[in-house]
Amino acid sequence: MWRFIGIRLLQAIPVILVVITVTFFLVRMAPGGPFDSEKPVTREVKAALEAQYKLDLPLYQQYFSYLGDLAHGDLGPSFKYSGRSVNELIAAGFPVTAELGLYALLVALGIGCLAGIAAALRPNTPQDYIPMSAAMIGICMPSFLLGPLLVLVFGIYLDWLPVSGWGDIPGDKILPSLTLGSAYAAYIARLSRAGMLEVLNQDYIRTARAKGLPQWQVVLKHSLRGGMIPVVAFLGPAFAGLLAGSFVVETIFQIPGLGRFYVQAAFNRDYTMILGTTVFLSVLIVLFNLLSDILAAWMNPRLRAQYGK
């Protein structure tokens, strides 16, 4: 098991290195610099600014100096938020995004699994069609549409929940989590339906039924584990997607998360912030993919034994 994790982590190093390199040069190639603004500054001012952030050095020197800092875990100063380091900004934004992502994932798992299992138990009946149609809409409903809709209904017309914020007013975490989680709930519903259908057709389910077990026990004790494996395998990519895709929701609900920092950084050409966030997210994506693979393997005793060697 540890060997397997070790190999995967080793494999991740070149991936992340390439990501850093490509991103580094990509952001530099994009037109407009961090200090361009609507009221352009004089050439002298710009030169002074660039000198302050070492942007006056040759690009390759900047690159290696960045890599050197990175090796020490230093992501550099933010260009946009003067006086703040990228590490600090990520430390401020990430917990929020992670929490949002976690709740969204819980929403997605809760709704998705229930709908998927319900559909799988009675395939090709309304109990199947209705949640699956909803799932289809859920997958394709963009969050820039779903978020405002939920806000209008629950925040404004019904006046049940706050329309924005994060941790400021009780209940303000509900709508963002729902908005972000719904698309993934839909995917999970489809995955768990397919997974459960597959498992329910297995011989060992027949064995369980031949033992005289009632339906709910057959589902809970015998089908769930196998049926959920595809869902678990999807969790890694899903969580990565949630992290990367949370900026729309963060913007709609005024949430001070990493996604918003990231997009602002991209618009501001905050080079160090873009790079820092990209590196951070790609490490996270690698880790979560690994975690979900391990979890999926752990759920399958046979694979568990294989990796255990």
Add this chain to the structure above:
Amino acid sequence: MTSQQTIVDISQAEQGTSLWHDAWLRLRRNRLAVLGLVVLVLFTAIALLTPWIAPYSYQAQNLELGASPPSAAHWLGTDIFGRDLLTQIMYGGRISLAVGFVATSVALLIGVTWGAIAGYVGGRTDAVMMRLVDILYALPFMIFIVLLSVVFGRNMLLLFLAIGAVEWLTMARIMRGQVQSLRQQEFVEAAISLGLSPATLIRRHLVPNALGPIIVYTTLTIPNVMLLEAFLSFLGLGIQPPQTSWGLLISYGAETMEEYPWLLIFPGLALAITLFSLNFLGDGLRDALDVRGAKD
């Protein structure tokens, strides 16, 4: 099965591969799938004929009229420029359908090929190919897009490519998983022992058998692509006003959903109907191509 010998018309037997032909025959029996197909064909036909059948010019503004709810003159109402919404949706459909189908085809082509090769060859090749996919997943998409739009300027072809370049990643992963499991099957071994080249083997034996999940994923990709197009257009890579698309109409509509709900509802409906049609057709196609399912 009867053992009675029947004379078979040889010319009929010569008609090459018949998987698609048979799938078509089976598809025709699936009422929902046919409905989906009819709707899609209808939408495509409308899109193609729009310049001749649109009730209004899609540019003509009537600023004084502004946004008006559905009426006899404007069946679906007008937008804030007083432009006929039905016309806008019809023209938007041209872009959205084109983007949806072409970009998805690009993604399909790259993703299926990439995934099939990685899954079939395996080993180091697979590792390198999939790491490349990982890298592309991790790159900051927005910067990438902005850069593309600047370096290459703005054109539709680029839009298709950009979207295809993003969407093929997941497609490749699915395909790879499918191929990996298919590769274990004996019929693949049989094909190898016949002396088939890897390319032929992938094309003839692996791809057709992996189509099910790919088709389902494709039907989900098309609407996503249509919405992604709106995002790219918003960033300046995609189409430019007064051209429009369903994704753009929906995102404009979402901004004013309280004041002018029809500006959201009707483009949303157009997309939703397309989405359901695609889904019915996709499920139908999957079943039709799954020759085993037809009888069991």
Add this chain to the structure above:
Amino acid sequence: MVTGIPENHIVRAIFEGLAVKNPYTLEPEPGVAESWDISEDGRIVTFHINPEAKWSNGDPMSAHDYVWSWQRLLSPAMGAEYNYMLFPVKNAKAFATGEITDFDQVGVKALDDLTLQVTLNERTPYFIQLMDHYSTFAVHRPTIEKFGKATDRYTPWTRVENIVSNGAFRLKTWALNRRIEVEKSDTYWDRDNVKLNGVVFYPTENVVSEERMFRVGQLHYTNSIPLGKIPLYREMENSPYVQAPYLGTYFFLLNTTRPPLDDVRVRKALSMAVDRETLNKTVLKGSNVPAYSITPPDTLGYYPPQLFGYDVARARELLAEAGYPDGQGWPGLELTYNTSEDHRKIAVALQQMWKDALNIEVTLTNQEWKVYLDSVTQMNFQIARRGWIGDYVDPNNFLDLYLTGGGNNNTGFSDARYDDMILHQAPQAATREERFDIFYRAETLLMEQMPIIPIYTYTSKHLIHPSVNGLPPNLMDSLNLKYVWLDRNWQPEQAGD
């Protein structure tokens, strides 16, 4: 150092300049300086600092603080974006560009602890106004030096736990992208007149979300409002919607170096074919004021010339004269704007107006903000959307944009007479009337060449909760929180921006 309009509110809440603008009249009134004298020729300004003025750590404020702060602002190494605010000061520009390195030559002197003498290049009527611009505020030297060199940008002196300020409020919380809280300062010289106990600022990029927060009572004050919502709010009784003229102009830059826009007739035809009244009434929901020149009307009593109006017939004539009768032979034109819903609406409307009136095709290109800035600076466009918000109330702030080679010119417009009028004649003018007359003639010259197509004069648009008082609309959209008070019948004090 912070830039941009929303941050401006926060800086002005926790810092105060030598003079502040009265929100009702926009006339300067005492800030850190309790009074000031201006010499006969207008070149020497002497500020008398209020002995009661203190930093938030209790240190008294002194004239030396200003000398040091302004030196810091003007230091080339600092790279301050707004250092030009002090360029009216003698030798300030030379120091900022590194021509001279001795700050003693710059016209800023502390005569004693409480007297600051400033020597200007020439009479600068708007100089006192500049003292209310945050770039000219004093900063606390010991704090800054504790965390690094004076000119280091990347130091943590602005943190809540470190910052020392001198305004009516002081920083309490700074949660990035979440909220910024300020509380009443107990060292502020005029603390008895400060009525709010504190203010909470919510940063937002999304004007739609902002409106929703206001609607459910999460905000007292919004920075803006979505266009589509304006009619709804306007019709409300006791409407919270407050709209007022704002010192800014929305216009399009025309690149006069490229055909077909190198022909003044084409430029004029395009400008005349724009029906600004209808555009404002319909697409813009009457939220702005049609503009026909660059300077907003009533800029401290100055009214710009109006040389033309909406005139399709004349526009067609001009276009025909330029060689494109009824749009024939039209080579096409590209209009660039930065990505935004409202810019798109205007561009789409204009595109169709030109099509209808002149039968010419104009294509639209929207660009991401930094890309757009790049295009504009490089003059890599034909027509580009642009806006200018005045930093101080004076026509000069708008008219000096079009000096030959000016950093914000971006049109290729160049006229020696114009340069002379703005650079030399106007500063020499003895009276305000004479000065405005020079501006009027210069602006006439400018608009005859039409290097820009003015569209509208901005208005400030806010939603203000009925319980909020002391937030009068003004031309600068200047928010002086010192004057604000809440009706006690209403909920806790919050403001958003």
Add this chain to the structure above:
Amino acid sequence: MSLLEVQNLEVSFVTRNGTNKAVDGISFSVDTGKITAIIGESGSGKSVACYSLLGLVPRPPGRIDGGRALFEGRDLLQLEERQLREIRGRDIAMIFQDPMTCLNPYMTIGKQLMEPLRYHRKVSREAARARALELLEEVGIRDPASTIDNFPHQFSGGMRQRVMIAMALINEPKLLIADEPTTALDVTIQAQILKLIAELQHKRDIGVIFISHDLAVVADIADTIVVMKQGKVVETGDRAAIFQHARDPYTKKLLAAIPTDSKPPQALQPEPLITVRNLCTWFDQGRGSEPVKAVNDVSFDIHRGEVLGLVGESGSGKSTIGRSILRLVPVTSGNVNFDGTDLTALQGRELKQMRRRMQMIFQDPFASLNPRMTVYDTLAEPLLLHRIENRKTVGQAVLKLMDDVGLARAFVRKYPHEFSGGQRQRIAIGRALATRPEFVVADEPVSALDVTIQAQILDLMQALGREYGLTMLFVSHDLAVVRHLADRIMVLYHGEVVEQGSGEELFTHPQQAYTRQLLQSIPGRSLLA
């Protein structure tokens, strides 16, 4: 009175294509302490009949049309699901065919064993565990205390079937239904399991329904035999009566299908077509662990026109030898010489050329045909690939192949799933022969087929072998089948050859203990010999 009395049971399936009568009015009975065997081909309705008794046929599409099934005086067919559930697993227990798939891979066997006991008898966890350990001991699991918390994949197929049996017996049922419990097992394991079932049945004095397609399997244990065909019972009788005085022609056909003879010896050509020398095929288990030596230092010759039988249990490496020769798995060392060419050195074009001359027939006719290619496409592919025929003539060639393997020409446009297992194997044979190969590896080509079909396919292979002049490596775990077909037999054990010789020699004078054990495991030896 009988333990179970089934009368005129009728079950049908309602599908889109109409109603299909699966069980058409059958009657039989099971007595306490007796084994009733139900024999029939796949599709004869034997399993459906038994599943329907316990409500295990999914409804829809299944439908019980009529009949009665009296179990201890209660008609099972009239019971509600809840009542049936109480009987299932407590009074009537089942064992299924494939122990690989019938145990839940995600639960330890202990949990699965205890489950029926805990559910039906509400006993404590400790008591259930103790009982489970006892039963595991009884069914012959070594050291149950340390294996009870293992997962199914940690057991071999035979062991898993023992676990299944223990699970079925844990509630002391009165009736045990065993559905082809040995079909997926090796012969030696099969013999053990059959013995175990017979012992347990005897000891507990319970009734057993034993479902099988193979008369030979039940020859030693059944008390009563019911022969089914197409949903109907064609003959019922006690064991002796069926085996010695079968009346029904179908029963006779079943009996005749059991291979008993050995192939008459024939003169071998002196020149071997294939020489295998020191062949090793090892599979890497990743760094650090020993490779699996699937084939270890094996040498043998195959002469032109000869059928070489390769016998061994699963895991003995017999399939790997065939695949190694055909270069379908990478060879670790050693060489394979085919008509003067070293196959292990070939690459690309040359290898493709050689592939035409050697082909393979696979074990599982369900998996070895591309499900999305019609028979026509499957058969045409090798013809076109090797340019044996052109596009114009390929149609005729395909039809000729269909004739050769005994498939109706009308089926040429059909897909594999539309055929029965035997027909599919004919297609696979047709594909293998399409390139007119000199050498064919047949990897268990009949082990997945019913006995009657098995006999037909073996006949076909023999006939075609003669017609095409084939040299063949025939891989099988079934000694009787190999003896029937092969000129020479090689016995493989743990990747190494332990004995070889002609069928007659091996059967009459086995030299090695392992060979003798194999021979003794052949079911129904006593009755058939």
